[in-house]
Amino acid sequence: MVKVFPYEGIRYNKELLKDLSDVFTPPYDVISPAQQDEFYESHDFNFIRIILGKEFEGDSQYNNKYVRSAAFLDGWLRHRVLVKEDRPVFYAYEQKFKVAGKKYSRLGFFALIRFEEGGKEKILPHEATHSKAKIDRFELMRATSSNLEPIFSFYSDEKKQVNKVLKAFMKKKPLVDVTDSDKVVHRLWRVDRQPSITKIMKEMRDKTVFIADGHHRFEAAIRWKNELKQKNTKFTDDESYNHVMMYFTALEDEGLVVLPIHRVLKDVGFFDQERFLADLANYFEVEVYKATKKIATRTLNKLVKDMAKRGETNHVFGLYLGHYKYCLLTLKDIKIIEAMIPEERPIAWKTLDTNLLHYIVFDLILGISHQIEEKIEYVKGADEAVSLVDKSEKNKAAFILNPVPIKVITEIAGDLQKMPQKTTFFYPKLLSGLVMNKIDQKAKISH
Numbered sequence: 001m002v003k004v005f006p007y008e009g010i011r012y013n014k015e016l017l018k019d020l021s022d023v024f025t026p027p028y029d030v031i032s033p034a035q036q037d038e039f040y041e042s043h044d045f046n047f048i049r050i051i052l053g054k055e056f057e058g059d060s061q062y063n064n065k066y067v068r069s070a071a072f073l074d075g076w077l078r079h080r081v082l083v084k085e086d087r088p089v090f091y092a093y094e095q096k097f098k099v100a101g102k103k104y105s106r107l108g109f110f111a112l113i114r115f116e117e118g119g120k121e122k123i124l125p126h127e128a129t130h131s132k133a134k135i136d137r138f139e140l141m142r143a144t145s146s147n148l149e150p151i152f153s154f155y156s157d158e159k160k161q162v163n164k165v166l167k168a169f170m171k172k173k174p175l176v177d178v179t180d181s182d183k184v185v186h187r188l189w190r191v192d193r194q195p196s197i198t199k200i201m202k203e204m205r206d207k208t209v210f211i212a213d214g215h216h217r218f219e220a221a222i223r224w225k226n227e228l229k230q231k232n233t234k235f236t237d238d239e240s241y242n243h244v245m246m247y248f249t250a251l252e253d254e255g256l257v258v259l260p261i262h263r264v265l266k267d268v269g270f271f272d273q274e275r276f277l278a279d280l281a282n283y284f285e286v287e288v289y290k291a292t293k294k295i296a297t298r299t300l301n302k303l304v305k306d307m308a309k310r311g312e313t314n315h316v317f318g319l320y321l322g323h324y325k326y327c328l329l330t331l332k333d334i335k336i337i338e339a340m341i342p343e344e345r346p347i348a349w350k351t352l353d354t355n356l357l358h359y360i361v362f363d364l365i366l367g368i369s370h371q372i373e374e375k376i377e378y379v380k381g382a383d384e385a386v387s388l389v390d391k392s393e394k395n396k397a398a399f400i401l402n403p404v405p406i407k408v409i410t411e412i413a414g415d416l417q418k419m420p421q422k423t424t425f426f427y428p429k430l431l432s433g434l435v436m437n438k439i440d441q442k443a444k445i446s447h
Contacts (some may be wrong), residue, residue, distance in 0.1 A: 001156075002122050003114040004204045005195050005445050006088035007242065009435040010146075013083045014141035017045065021178045024186075025432040027149055027213070028052045029133065038320030045081050046189060046435035051140070051148050055432050066143035071142050077438075082440070090200060091167040091175075091435055093247065097377045099182040099257055106255025106428075107163055109191065109200070110150055110435055111211065112243040112445065115225055123153070125211045126413040128421050129219055131388040137220035147221065147245035147437040151214035152430055153408075155207040157250040164202050164391045165196050176434060186437070209248065210413050218244065228441060237376035245437040247430055251406055258409070259425040260401040262385040263357065264377040268368065271396045273321055279365045280319075280329060283323065283336055296324050297383075303328060304382055304400065311402040315356055318382070322389045340364070348411045353401050355422045361399070378422045 013018055022043040025031060028051045032040070039048035049072045053065035076082045091110040098104065113123065140148070158165070169189045174182045176188040191197065211218055221244040235242075249256055266270075280286055291299035303318045303326050310316050315331040331337070334351060340359045341350050349355065362376070363369035377395075379385045385398035404424050414421060 001116065002204050002207050004111040004201055004246075004248070005114070005289045006090050006191075007087055007112045007243075007245070007437055008085040008446075009091060009110070010077070010082050010084050010438055011435050012045070012433065013080050014175075016081060017194070020176060021112070023047055024178065024431050025039055025051065026180075027372040027429050027432050030429060034437075038292055045076060051432055052142070066139045069140060070143040073146065073148075073438075082436070085190075088197075090197060090443070092169050092189040092191055093430075093434070094170065095184055095255065095428055096187075097182070097255075099259070099427065102257040104250055104257060106253055106257075107166060108247050108249030108253075108333050109162070110168055110245065110299060111200070111204075112245050112437065113246045114237065114445075115222060116377045122207070122393050123152050123209045123211065123217070124216075124413040125215050125218065126419055127211075127215050127404045127423060128410050129215045130421070133216040135224070138223050140225050141217075141220055142227075145441060147217075147417050147439070147440045149214070149217060150247040150430055150435075151218050152212040152246045152247050152249075152426060153252045154212055154253075154256055155204070155209050156250050156252065156390050157203070157207075158252055160250065160252070162248075163250065163253075164205055165199050165203075166191065168196065168431045169193075178431075180241075180431065182428065184431075186431045186434065204248070208414070209246075210251070210410055211429045212424070213429065235409045236444070237431070238446050239441075240439045240443040240445055241441055247433075253411065256406065258403045258406060259380065259427045260400055260403045261425050262379050262382055263399040264379060264385050264388045264395050265366070265375065265397040265399070266377055266395045267375055268366065268396055269305055271409045276365070276397075277327070280361070280385050283318075284329040284331055287330075289328065291324040291326060293324060296386075297322070299326055300382060300386060307400065314351060315351060316358060317353065318398075318404065320386045320389055320400065321396075323401075336360070346412065346415045346417060347414070348408055349419070352404065352408070352412075352423065357399055357401070358420065371409040 012023055017023060023046050025047050026038050029051055035054055035341055036048060038090050039046045046092055052071045053069050055065050068100050078431065093108050093110060095106045169191050172189060174187040174189050180187050277286060291297050306315050306328055309320050312332060319327040319328045319329055335357060337356055368375045382400045385400060389395045389398045
């Protein structure tokens, strides 16, 4: 059973800050060091100081980025830069954006969700995590006693019952209406009528929730809950720390867009292109797209379009080797990968394009499966992947992937399996700083 609850969210005070566009950030894990500096300089109250504080020489156990994040949060609350709702509510959240020239709109809501144990868990992650990132988010949560950024999840709602409730509140003026640097519009409304809150809680009760983004924050929240639970001899499930702030959107929503994450091969020393292509031909049909500088962009667009079409019935990759040499790789026989992966894994997991790339190309052909972090760079755009190869001789090849269909994500997560890291990129990301959840460790949550 999924139990969601309204909460007394913390938001930036619009009476004090007239223009909120300079205080929000993307999620912490997509912010580069250069962007971190830019956010620090953009506004004294930018959210970067709380979710991704700077490290300084001389930092210690008692003075470090986590301690400073907690101090900023408490200070901003004390001076009413941040304000807390006077009663528990949900929040409707709409994003409007474009992908490849097409307009999209995605609607969802923020709420708390309760951790369930003993086989009742219906919150399913889909992607593996890094221990270093989990520890980082755990230390921040422990220092601030807060859910600072929501976990991004989706669920099935074919009849769009929850969205019907949310849309009734979207007739009012939004609490927040900002456009970010990617030209994504973010709008937030308070859902505060009790019948509507009860309706949403009831609709969500029998759902299965799939985590799209925020796996490290989710696992950090579980670890923190378990730490506090061990100290509580009268644990009841109602404790505030047995809940985490989450964003929910319907998987049927046309705005639930999944983009691929491409790979760039780097720092492999001697790299014989012709030998590499010959090795690939043992497993893939290799089609070469000849291009020139003049038609390079058009050729890449054609490759991506051909990949999408052929990917409906086959497993394919795009490959760029520099000097305007593009290739379309089509797997010859799916039995190749089944023989390579001896583990008892569902076929949907074995045949993920990222797994095909890892086992056949990175492991069998290149022999770098144990050096992925050093030899592979991950990028969001196909044009960016190609550009990296063109700009530096150390970058030998770019592998262009198709996005993973939502049905494959739910199938794999439903089998309690996790995809390799950097398999999916849900776009757009949620805006950080819209709403937070401060956790009173002695409080209970019930409705």
